[in-house]
Amino acid sequence: MQxxxxxxxxGRTITRDVYETFEHTADLGLRAVAADLDSLFAExxxxxxxxxxxxxxxxxxxCNVSFHIEGSDPAxxxxxxxxxxxxxxxxxxxxxxxxxxxxxxxxVEATAGGEQLDTNRHHLDHEIKAITYHGLSVVRIDNGWQAxxxxxx
Amino acid sequence: MPGARFQGKLEQIDACCWRIPRDYKxxxxxxxxxxxxxxxxxxxxxxQAPEQVANVAFLPGIQGxxxxxxxxxxxxxxxxxxxxxxxxxxxxxxxxxGVGYDINCGVRLMRTNLSEEEVRPRLKVLxxxxxxxxxxxxxxxxxxxxxxxxxxxxxxxxxxxxxxxxLATDDDLECTESSGCIDDAQPGYVSDRALQRGTSQCGTVGxxxxxxxxxxxxxxxxxxxxxxxxxxxxxxxxLIHSGSRGLGYQVCDDALRMLREAPAExxxxxxxxxxxxxxxxxxQGQRYxxxxxxxxxxxxxxxxxxxxxxxEVFERIFSRPWREMQMQLVYDIAHNIAKFEEHQVGxxxxxxxxxxxxxxxxxxxxxxxxPARYREIGQPVIIxxxxxxxxxxxxxxxxxxxxxxxxTCHGAGRAMSRTASIKEARGRxxxxxxxxxxxxxxxxxxxxxxEEQPKAYKDVDxxxxxxxxxxxxxxxxxxxxxxxxxx
Numbered sequence: 095m096q097x098x099x100x101x102x103x104x105g106r107t108i109t110r111d112v113y114e115t116f117e118h119t120a121d122l123g124l125r126a127v128a129a130d131l132d133s134l135f136a137e138x139x140x141x142x143x144x145x146x147x148x149x150x151x152x153x154x155x156x157c158n159v160s161f162h163i164e165g166s167d168p169a170x171x172x173x174x175x176x177x178x179x180x181x182x183x184x185x186x187x188x189x190x191x192x193x194x195x196x197x198x199x200x201x202v203e204a205t206a207g208g209e210q211l212d213t214n215r216h217h218l219d220h221e222i223k224a225i226t227y228h229g230l231s232v233v234r235i236d237n238g239w240q241a242x243x244x245x246x247x
Numbered sequence: 248m249p250g251a252r253f254q255g256k257l258e259q260i261d262a263c264c265w266r267i268p269r270d271y272k273x274x275x276x277x278x279x280x281x282x283x284x285x286x287x288x289x290x291x292x293x294x295q296a297p298e299q300v301a302n303v304a305f306l307p308g309i310q311g312x313x314x315x316x317x318x319x320x321x322x323x324x325x326x327x328x329x330x331x332x333x334x335x336x337x338x339x340x341x342x343x344x345g346v347g348y349d350i351n352c353g354v355r356l357m358r359t360n361l362s363e364e365e366v367r368p369r370l371k372v373l374x375x376x377x378x379x380x381x382x383x384x385x386x387x388x389x390x391x392x393x394x395x396x397x398x399x400x401x402x403x404x405x406x407x408x409x410x411x412x413x414l415a416t417d418d419d420l421e422c423t424e425s426s427g428c429i430d431d432a433q434p435g436y437v438s439d440r441a442l443q444r445g446t447s448q449c450g451t452v453g454x455x456x457x458x459x460x461x462x463x464x465x466x467x468x469x470x471x472x473x474x475x476x477x478x479x480x481x482x483x484x485x486l487i488h489s490g491s492r493g494l495g496y497q498v499c500d501d502a503l504r505m506l507r508e509a510p511a512e513x514x515x516x517x518x519x520x521x522x523x524x525x526x527x528x529x530x531q532g533q534r535y536x537x538x539x540x541x542x543x544x545x546x547x548x549x550x551x552x553x554x555x556x557x558x559e560v561f562e563r564i565f566s567r568p569w570r571e572m573q574m575q576l577v578y579d580i581a582h583n584i585a586k587f588e589e590h591q592v593g594x595x596x597x598x599x600x601x602x603x604x605x606x607x608x609x610x611x612x613x614x615x616x617x618p619a620r621y622r623e624i625g626q627p628v629i630i631x632x633x634x635x636x637x638x639x640x641x642x643x644x645x646x647x648x649x650x651x652x653x654x655t656c657h658g659a660g661r662a663m664s665r666t667a668s669i670k671e672a673r674g675r676x677x678x679x680x681x682x683x684x685x686x687x688x689x690x691x692x693x694x695x696x697x698e699e700q701p702k703a704y705k706d707v708d709x710x711x712x713x714x715x716x717x718x719x720x721x722x723x724x725x726x727x728x729x730x731x732x733x734x
Binding site for chain 1: 294296320321322323324327347348349384385386440443444453454455456493496497499500503507519520521523661663664665666667691692694695734
């Protein structure tokens with residue numbers, strides 16, 4: 095494993111859900127931290143679209159798309175969830191900014207709110223070729239969860 | 248930091264080659280060999296790319312050594328610049344990670360009879376028109392749309408499908424690796440989702456490190472070989488770098504999902520989930536190979552349509568037919584692919600599956616698998632560098648067959664991560680810096696250019712020195728950029 099999860103210091107309380115990108119030579123890493131799995135998956139999705147579009151705050155939730163993913167391994171579920179979003183963007187040119195996610199023992203039930211890509215308003219940033227399994231992790235940390243995934247640019 | 252520095256064993260064999268011995272970690276079946284010189288090796292050790300070379304040595308049926316070219320850099324699973332040959336008769340595996348998401352990402356070079364002096368006065372108009380007419384960047388669809396049935400035909404027949412529609416010539420086919428069609432493609436194994444992603448992306452550049460460049464031959468090193476390729480100093484060329492677009496990414500993704508349980512099923516122990524694989528002689532292995540070849544044929548067609556659109560733009564700007572400007576394809580070559588080839592392994596001739604992940608086939612003179620017109624000089628090899636310095640044309644040399652399963656490098660290789668490159672470029676205007684050097688760049692954003700700035704890459708001249716000195720391929724001509732279209 096090339097990316098040991100950077101756990102926050104013991105006892106740190108997660109006060110808000112966050113995502114950030116981290117370095118990977120030719121590609122980009124995405125890390126999300128949240129209090130529970132539902133928020134973690136929502137945060138990772140926001141992180142994903144922040145890589146695709148520079149001004150994610152300009153994406154309005156004009157339509158909703160439902161996602162249903164089966165599985166039980168949290169890491170594979172995260173992978174499949176992000177992948178579904180990526181393919182939806184690639185095939186339907188829909189950008190998403192709001193996510194309501196429920197992770198259960200059986201899988202993921204989610205609704206993503208967004209709108210049609212409008213290149214006059216949305217400043218596209220990276221083309222993500224794919225979500226990769228390299229360094230993929232969803233782990234418990236103090237008071238919450240952390241996810242890491244590397245995307246192929 | 249982009250991963251920890253490699254601290255493992257690395258022994259110098261000669262001026263151009265370093266070894267990670269098989270005993271570096273338990274599970275390695277062969278040594279790792281990295282082609283590099285003193286100037287590059289320290290940089291190569293800066294991250295975990297050598298560790299990935301060692302990890303690939305775990306793959307069942309691997310032959311010779313796990314190899315890396317001098318443009319090696321840290322990838323996912325396989326390093327970029329990695330080569331691995333496996334023998335199906337020894338339980339050898341096929342690994343989609345050894346091909347990459349962008350199946351048959353590759354490059355093609357087209358020559359013209361235009362000189363730099365003729366093109367320079369119209370360069371800005373030309374580059375602007377190329378940027379307008381040829382779709383590049385995220386979310387851009389092309390002008391060619393194919394129905395699912397047409398796509399299946401395209402993936403089965405490769406560039407010949409386009410020739411039948413007057414979008415390719417016989418010469419174009421002849422000068423494409425595998426004549427623009429890898430046999431035994433199985434479009435039936437390509438998912439509906441992949442077809443959907445492929446509908447309107449054939450003939451689009453994409454983003455990331457993909458590009459279309461107008462270049463000029465800066466220096467000819469081997470005039471006899473350059474002449475056969477139609478290259479002369481001061482001559483204008485076009486270099487195109489793209490792959491199989493969303494269709495290929497989806498084929499890879501589908502395969503990785505299909506193979507999730509395969510290592511357990513076949514008792515294969517892997518150090519990295521991204522190296523997931525299956526025996527070549529297994530239903531899963533055959534399924535991936537059939538779909539991979541179909542995606543590879545799509546990629547040949549993508550680059551063909553990009554070249555065709557380039558010819559149309561040149562016709563418009565220079566007001567004459569492209570044939571009059573002798574816009575001929577020099578060669579089109581894959582650098583993300585797995586192919587079955589016959590190689591000498593020890594005392595035996597064997598058919599092996601050569602995975603080239605960011606590495607280029609470089610067959611020497613006399614090879615039956617290269618176009619007749621190049622059989623005396625060796626297969627043309629195209630090495631894109633960066634948008635500010637140079638690219639190289641090489642020719643395959645005998646050393647590649649002896650040492651690297653007929654393979655050489657594929658580019659300069661990244662020297663800086665995307666994040667580091669943006670940080671380094673803060674406060675600078677990459678487009679203006681390049682304009683001052685006479686290079687017109689059109690790209691989507693400051694950030695996109697910052698990530699792809701020349702400094703983000705190793706010096707391609709040094710990388711090419713290594714493969715030349717190692718006898719893997721020999722220098723023919725150096726090209727420098729005049730106009731750059733980035734996604």
